[in-house]
Amino acid sequence: MKQCTHSEALPHPEPAPLAATCPECLRDGTHPVQLRLCLTCGHVGCCDSSPGRHATEHYARTGHPVMRTFEPGEDWRWCFVDHVLV
Ligand SMILES: [Zn+2]
Ligand SMILES: [Zn+2]
Numbered sequence: 001m002k003q004c005t006h007s008e009a010l011p012h013p014e015p016a017p018l019a020a021t022c023p024e025c026l027r028d029g030t031h032p033v034q035l036r037l038c039l040t041c042g043h044v045g046c047c048d049s050s051p052g053r054h055a056t057e058h059y060a061r062t063g064h065p066v067m068r069t070f071e072p073g074e075d076w077r078w079c080f081v082d083h084v085l086v
C-alpha cells in the first residue's frame with residue numbers, strides 16, 4: 001500500500017471549521033448528504049454522494065490533500081492525492 005506523507009504535514013491543531021455546513025451548497029440551493037472538513041484550511045464541503053461534491057471540488061481547486069469526516073460519531077481521514085484513509 002502507498003504511504004501517505006500528507007497527513008504528517010497538516011497543521012496542528014487542526015483548523016477550526018469555517019462553516020457549519022457546505023457554503024457552496026447554501027449558495028447553489030443544493031443539499032449536502034454528508035460533510036467533510038479540509039484539514040489544511042478548515043473549508044467545509046459536501047461528500048461525493050451529494051449533488052455538488054464540493055469537498056472534491058475544493059481539493060481540485062486548492063490542492064489541499066487531506067480531509068476528514070465532519071459527521072458526528074465518525075472518525076476517519078482521507079487523502080485525495082493517495083486515495084487512502086490516513
Ligand atoms: Zn497523501
Ligand atoms: Zn456542497
Ligand SMILES: [Zn+2]
Pocket residue numbers: 038039040041042043058062064
Ligand atoms: Zn482547504
